[in-house]
Every structure is written in structure tokens, then in C-alpha cells.
Amino acid sequence: SDSNVQKLTxxxxxxxxxxxxxxxxxxxxxxxVIKTRLQAQNNPFHKALTMFLYTILLGKCFVxxxxxxxxxxxxxxxxxxxxxxxxxxxxxxxxxxxxxxRIEGIKSLWSGLPPTLIMAVPNTVIYFTCYxxxxxxxxxxxxxxxxxxxxxxxxxxxxxxxxxxxxxxxIRTQMQYRKLSYKQLYLCVSTKVAADGWFSLWGGWTSTxxxxxxxxxxxxxxxxxxxxxxxxxxGTNEPTFLISFTSGAASGFIAVVIxxxxxxxxxxxxxxxxxxxxxxxxxxxxxxxxxxxxxILSRSGITGLYAGIIPRLFKVAPACAIMISTYEYGKSFFxxxxx
Numbered sequence: 027s028d029s030n031v032q033k034l035t036x037x038x039x040x041x042x043x044x045x046x047x048x049x050x051x052x053x054x055x056x057x058x059v060i061k062t063r064l065q066a067q068n069n070p071f072h073k074a075l076t077m078f079l080y081t082i083l084l085g086k087c088f089v090x091x092x093x094x095x096x097x098x099x100x101x102x103x104x105x106x107x108x109x110x111x112x113x114x115x116x117x118x119x120x121x122x123x124x125x126x127x128r129i130e131g132i133k134s135l136w137s138g139l140p141p142t143l144i145m146a147v148p149n150t151v152i153y154f155t156c157y158x159x160x161x162x163x164x165x166x167x168x169x170x171x172x173x174x175x176x177x178x179x180x181x182x183x184x185x186x187x188x189x190x191x192x193x194x195x196x197i198r199t200q201m202q203y204r205k206l207s208y209k210q211l212y213l214c215v216s217t218k219v220a221a222d223g224w225f226s227l228w229g230g231w232t233s234t235x236x237x238x239x240x241x242x243x244x245x246x247x248x249x250x251x252x253x254x255x256x257x258x259x260x261g262t263n264e265p266t267f268l269i270s271f272t273s274g275a276a277s278g279f280i281a282v283v284i285x286x287x288x289x290x291x292x293x294x295x296x297x298x299x300x301x302x303x304x305x306x307x308x309x310x311x312x313x314x315x316x317x318x319x320x321x322i323l324s325r326s327g328i329t330g331l332y333a334g335i336i337p338r339l340f341k342v343a344p345a346c347a348i349m350i351s352t353y354e355y356g357k358s359f360f361x362x363x364x365x
Contacts, residue, residue, distance in 0.1 A: 033361045036155060042356025043154035047146045050349045054341060055142065056135035060122045149191045154353055156183035157246065173251075180246030184238045192234065193227040233318075237288035241281045248277035249350065264358060270351035278346030282339050287319075287331035289338065294318045 034042075116122035126134050160179035168175055218226055252273035253265050260269065282289075322330040 033364045034158075034357060036159070038360040038364075039155045039158055039357065040151045042353050042360065043151050044147055045356055046154070046349045046352035047150035048143065049352050050345050051139060051142050051146055052136070053348055054345050055137075055139050056123075057341070057344075059135050059137055060119055060126065145191065145194065148194065149187050150349070152190055153183050153187040153242075156186055174247075176246035176250040177243045180242040180244075181239050184242035185235060188234050188238050189228070189231065192231045233288075233292040237285055237292045240288065241285040244281040244284055245277050245346065248280050249273050252276055265354055267351050267355055270354040271347045274350035275343045275347035278343040279339060281346075282335070282342045286335045286338065290322065290331050290333055291318050294322065 116125060123135075157179050160182055161175050164175045164179060165172060168178075215227070253269060256269045256273060257263065257265055260266070262269075265273070319331075326333070
């Protein structure tokens with residue numbers, strides 16, 4: 027809440043958002059692994075339709091999302107990664123959960139967690155801390171238009187965090203695919219900068235911003251409205267854990283439905299970039315965001331822009347709920363500590 031933000035230091039806000047990012051990743055990653063493995067046994071990798079394997083990508087890569095972040099593994103020579111191909115005959119979610127733990131060990135449920143955290147933690151800390159600080163600064167300037175503060179603060183904070191983290195995403199993918207040492211990575215990045223300039227480190231930034239900024243604006247606008255409405259209903263000034271959780275899930279759901287076409291374009295665009303960067307596959311078509319959109323529409327129609335919406339809803343809505351309720355709890359904990 028507003029009074030809480032004034033009492034908190036930037037470090038305390040950063041700790042609250044960092045804890046939120048870690049807890050969200052820990053909760054949502056096992057769900058991802060189980061869903062993906064269930065999907066894998068039903069569909070050969072290169073023929074899979076929707077769910078976690080986006081139809082638009084035709085098996086060139088595998089989209090791995092934990093709600094906070096999306097990661098794309100490009101399959102070299104069309105082969106999926108070893109952990110993904112592990113055999114398993116699962117009857118359902120619970121059966122998969124039990125068998126994966128029994129046969130492969132409990133650690134298997136968190137496959138892909140380290141790269142998720144490397145990206146999620148700095149991104150989330152910048153994003154949430156900036157949102158709260160901007161909201162506070164805008165209150166004195168916007169006055170009677172304060173209902174639009176979440177829209178503006180959400181957009182600007184997401185724009186900022188996406189811009190800062192974009193080069194990290196490029197570096198992470200280089201490390202993941204080429205298994206480079208830090209010295210080799212430094213040489214690789216400096217060669218790229220020398221050849222294509224500093225802006226080449228922000229490849230794919232446009233499509234990321236096109237998806238994340240509208241998502242963020244919608245998410246925060248609805249979250250603040252739902253939170254205010256529920257607090258009024260219950261007769262409290264401070265949101266309870268349940269109010270934050272419910273508001274986060276509902277606003278995440280709405281934002282996903284509206285921004286799904288942008289998500290599909292971002293996924294498509296990133297795959298093209300990584301194919302040319304990592305697999306050295308020459309790109310015949312234009313890789314601009316708008317060219318990608320036209321290509322999807324001509325190939326699959328409007329439904330192509332909604333590929334993979336169901337799994338994204340299953341991941342993003344709970345992840346938004348866990349993240350925001352943990353963050354709000356962390357803030358109220360520190361504000362009590364400061365009194």
C-alpha cells in the first residue's frame with residue numbers, strides 16, 4: 027500500500043521482490059516440467075501441436091515458461107535436449123509427479139531453474155521497485171487522474187527493466203547453446219559489438235517491449251482496481267494475502283488474454299534471432315516484428331496469433347498471484363519492522 031512504500035527503503039523493496047521471484051520460480055517450474063513431459067509422450071517433438079510446443083515454431087525450438095519469464099531452447103539439428111527426451115509413461119499429472127521423483131530424483135522437477143533465476147531475479151527487482159517508486163512520484167503530479175497511475179508506472183517500469191535485462195538474455199543464450207567459458211563469452215560479445223555496434227546487444231528488444239509493456243499496463247491497472255474493490259468490501263486499508271493473491275491471478279488472466287498475439291510474435295521473433303545467432307541459419311524472410319505478424323496471419327489466420335494461450339494462462343495467472351502476494355507480504359513485513 028501507499029503508506030508502506032513511503033516507510034520502506036529501496037533495499038527492502040528489492041529484497042521483497044527478490045524473494046517473490048525465487049518463490050514463484052520454485053513453485054511454478056515443477057508444473058512446467060510435468061506438463062511438458064506429459065506433452066512429450068503424446069506427441070513426437072517435431073509434430074507437437076500447441077500446448078508447450080508452439081505450432082508456429084514447427085519444432086525448431088521448445089518454449090519453457092515459468093510465468094515470470096519465457097525461455098526458448100533452440101533444438102540443434104531438430105533434436106530436443108536430453109532432459110526433455112527422457113522416456114516416461116505417465117497416466118496423468120500426479121502419476122508423472124510421483125514417477126519423475128522416484129525414477130529421476132526430485133531435482134528433475136526443477137530442470138531449467140538456474141537460467142530462470144539468473145534472468146528472473148534482476149528483472150523482477152528492477153521492475154517491482156521501479157513500479158512502486160514511480161507510483162509514489164506520480165501521485166503528487168497527477169492528482170485527480172490518479173486512477174491512471176498504475177497504467178503509466180506499470181508501462182514505464184516494464185520498459186526500463188526490459189531494456190536493462192535485454193543484453194543479459196542474449197549473453198545467457200550464448201552461454202547455454204555454445205557452452206562458452208567467461209573468457210570466450212567476453213570475446214564473443216566484444217566481437218559482436220565491434221562488428222554490429224552496441225545496439226546489436228538489444229536484438230529482439232522491440233518484440234519484448236511490444237508484449238511486456240501492454241501486459242504490464244493492463245496487469246497493474248486491473249490489480250490496483252481489484253485490490254481497492256476487495257479491500258473496500260472487507261473493510262480494510264491493507265490488502266490481506268488472499269486479496270493480493272486473488273487480485274494478482276485475475277489481473278494476470280485478463281492481461282494474458284489481451285496480449286497473447288504479442289507473445290506469439292515475440293516467441294517467433296526470438297527463435298528467428300537465435301537461429302541466425304546460434305545455429306547460423308540464414309534468414310530468408312524479414313525478421314521485423316510486423317513482418318513476423320503478417321507471416322503468421324497469412325499462414326494460420328487470426329488463430330495463429332492465439333497459439334499456446336491455454337498453457338500460458340495456466341502458468342501466468344498463478345505465477346502473477348504468487349509473485350504479487352509474496353511481494354505485498356514482504357513489504358508489510360518490512361513496514362512493521364520499521365515502525
